Every structure is written in structure tokens, then in C-alpha cells.
Amino acid sequence: MRRYAKITPEGTTDYLFEECAARETALAALTRLFESWGYRRIATPHLEFYDVFHRMSADWLAEQLYCVTDSSGRLLVLRPDSTLPIARVISTRLQDAALPLRLYYHQSVFRRSRRYAGLSDEGLQSGVELLGAGGLRADLEILRCAVDALRACEAPRFRIELGHAAIFRSLADSLGAPDELRDALAQAIETKNLPALTQLLVPCSGSAAESLRQLPRLFGGAEVLDQARELFWDPAAREALDHLTELRKSLRILGLQDCVDFDLGLVHGRQYYTGMVFRGYIEGSGVTVLSGGRYDALLQEFGRPAAAVGFAVEVDPLAKALPETGAAPQPPAAALLVFGPAGSEAAALRYLEDKRAAGVRCEFAMAETLAEVRDYARQHGIARLAVVSGSGAAEESAV
């Protein structure tokens, strides 16, 4: 096992100094944002029972999960997502809490990615969940909050794309598609693969098939909602369209119409979404940095039926996008180096304690001889040196 003692597992990394600082800056901005909206922080364990994630509505593939067993042989996973653990908390420790509840988190998720693809298996996510609130108000609050989360990183350009989970679901329902075909259709639409989609729909006819065929093309500005209205005859799909139109109207009033586009082909891999779904992108990052939506049917699977909506942002791409000045500065060098020659170590530390309490930035010298201590002070730009004797008397001088 010694062979792997000097490296981190694939898809993970160490964060040093300014990398941590940039993360902290991003997290601090997000904390300020979420708390200003009245969200309260929660944290769930890194390890959860597999059953939390093994759901009808949100099945993770075994190859995406990091699994271990506990001392009784029960299957645990490193959480691949924070929404499901929060759904668990709502139905257990928070089961008596009045709704709506506003919760936020900063925590890592773990997903196995393809080997050598340069993707992260451990990703720090920040997110909010607005639980126990359905309808337009909650959707608007979450969208507004999502836009601000991307603004917090001051990316020159960013974009949210908005879709609706009921569009694909209701069209596939009225097609009567069996599960296998449904998955293949979702995959083709999600990747805007028109040739494959057309091929899959060859045996199907009717307005639902025609609507599905057009889904990958229906992305862009508000005009796609009008195009879709001409196409969709399915009542549930039209209802979803009405909701998006309603959102569009409100977004215009909020002045957000330019940063939110529509993509009706946004199916979203996590199947627990029931209403609006959205993703966010920032310039300079080729990956999806924000993802969320409404999931009104999930909480009842945990025994507490309630509407809910939320999103998560990937903190690292956001932190990388921060302008350099946004990152926290390096801590300045100490003002005073305190040296206790052999025999007066404790007295020197006591002297340092007093100085520190008085607000002086001190460093405790680790070297053995005065010459070494002076060299160290010069190398590290420490201006003053205090040499403390056993009696506690100190001699302070410029280096």
C-alpha cells in the first residue's frame, strides 16, 4: 500500500493557500447571499446509507457511486448529491418544523467519473433548498437567488437556461413509451442528437412524437415558448409552457430576461424533478456550474409530502473565475520574532503570549542559535526580534 502514499486518488486534489482563499471568498459571498434571503445552514454526513440514494425517482448508477460497508455490512455511499439527504432530514429531525423551510449548505459531493478524463470526483457544492413551497413565488425566489449566486463570482458572462421537467415527461407519457425507449429518448434530447432522436421516433406517430422530435431545437430566447405553443397539443406540456411563460413575464419585471434563456430540451438526468429545471454556465468554464429545479414528489418518498425547489452551484469553477483581487490576500509577515534560548523556552512563549494579547503579530522562533534566528527574520521580512532570558526579561531590537 506504500505505493500510493504520496499521491491523492484520481479526481481529488489538495487545496493550498490562495486556492483555499479563493474558495473561502466564493463561499463567503454565497453565505452572505443565502443568509440575506433567510436561508439557514445545515450539514449532513459525508456517509449515508445507500438506500437514501436508491430511489424510484432518482436512481444513481452503481458505477457513479463510492460505496463502502459499515461494521454490520450495511451498504454506505459517499453522498453524490445533497438534496436527497436534506429530504431525509426534513422527514426525520425536522418533521415538526413549520414549512416553508429555507436551508442552505456548503458540502462536497462524490461521483466517480470516467478515468483520465480530468474530471473531479470530489466537488464542493453550495446550494439552497426551499421546502414546503410550491408555485410561482418560490420558483422566482430560487431563480433570482441562482442568478445572484453566479453574479457573486463576477464572471463577465453567464447564462441560466430554463426548462420544465413536465414537458418531456408528459410527451413521453402520451407516447406510451416503455422505459427503455424513454431513457433513449431522454438521452437523445439531452444531447440534442437529432439523427438519433428521429431514428428512435420512426415507429411513433402523432402530435406527441412530433413535439418530442422538435424538443432539441427549442432553445433560445422567449420566442421558443411561442414556437412550442404552436407545436404542443398535450395538455400537461401546455400547462408547463404556461408556467414558463408566467416565469418569463416575471423575469422581465425583475430585469433578468437577458441572463435567462429557455431550453425546452432540458430533460435533466436526475429524474426527481417535476417542475421548472435550470442550469447555469459562466464564461471560461466548459462545465455546468449550477443546476437545480423543482421536485414536488420527492419528499413524500421520505414520508413528508411537500413541494420543494432548490439548486446547487459548483464552488470550484466559481472560485477559479473570481478576479484575482477578489481572493483573500496572503497574511502579512509577523511583526515580531520571539526567541527563547535553551532554558528560557517557556519564558519566551509567555512573553509572546502577552505581546499577542496586546495585538502584536508574533512568531515563535524555532531555531537554536541567535545567528540562525536573525537569518530567519531577515529571510521572512520580520522587522523586530525579542530575545527572552530565563527570568522573563526581554531585549527587543530591530533585526
Next chain:
Amino acid sequence: MRPIRIALTKGRLEKRSVELFEAIGFDCAQLQNKGRRLILPMEEYEVVLAKANDVITYVEHGACDLGIVGKDTIAEMGSGFYEMLDLGFGKCRFALAGPKNVDFYAGYHERVVASKYPQVARQFFEQKGMDIKIIKIEGSVELAPLLGLAHAIVDIVETGSTLRENGLEIIEEILPISARVIVNMASMKLRREEIERLLADMSVAVQV
């Protein structure tokens, strides 16, 4: 903002891709006389020539905004990007092939399949609910059954002449292949107008 970056697959698809851009009316002089440069200007775009697998990697990470790559590579590598156009050239197919007049499916013995595309092979047999042993081969896969290493192969078949010359035949077709245009998801959203214009040009040129 940097120019839209296009990744082209070197080799088999390269010539046809350049012809496609010429048909649109782009000045491809730099692509014809590329010398040792790796990033080549073409009109307002930047073109990168790369191996098929790398085209996918560059596009997936957003290092390139779009790419031209064969469906074979997409099927093997998975898809974290938009696959927006079938260019219709570079046509061939994935097939399961084995020695002539041998029934691959007969009996219950363990079957060994050699392939340069282990993911494609795995998925194909997974759909059939068949448990097989897959061996990854880098070079001429046709050798594996001839040397007794494998019962069959999963490979790209163009005309089938290599198979015939080696006493092999197609057992089953798996997937038709052709050149595709893939697009990074973030680029598609952040630079929609530019990319849609380019895609429209390409799809018109391909139909001529």
C-alpha cells in the same frame, strides 16, 4: 473574447471536414499548408487538429467549442456534450464478427470478444443480457480470433473486405457510424448565435 475553436479529427475525417468548410466558402489555405503549427486560423475561427478521442476531451472540457468526430469514438467515450449534426460522411458501422460458419451464440461456454472499443462491446452484450469476457486489442483486431485468443470481435466495418480476407464474417450489425458535429454545452448557451450560424452553414454545405 477568444475566437470559436473547432477541433477536427486527424486522418480519415480530416479531408472531408476541410472540404466541408471549403463548400461553405471558408478560406482553408492554412489548413492545407499547416506545417507544424497546431492551432490554425480559418476565417474568424481557430481550428485544432487532434486525434478522435482528444477531440471529445477538448470539447467536453470547453477547450474547444465544437468538434467533428466519428460516432464510433462518441459511442466509446460517452457523451457530456451536444451531438448536433450528422455530417453523413465517414460512413461505416460497428459489427460483431467471427469465423465463417461458426454459430457464435451456440452452446453455453464462456465467450471471449476482442475489441478496440470495449465500452461499445460491453454495452452491446449488456443489452442482450450476455456475460462475456472482453479483451482490449489496440491493433488489427481481426488477428484475435485467428490466433484463438477470442471467439469474435467487435470492430468498425467499412466494406467488409478485411473480414472476408481473414475468413471472418459479420454476425450482427451493432451501430451505423458517420462523422458528427459535437458542441460543448456551456459554449452552446453562452455563444449561441455564433455557433448556430456555423452549424446552419455546415448543415447546408453537407446537403449540397
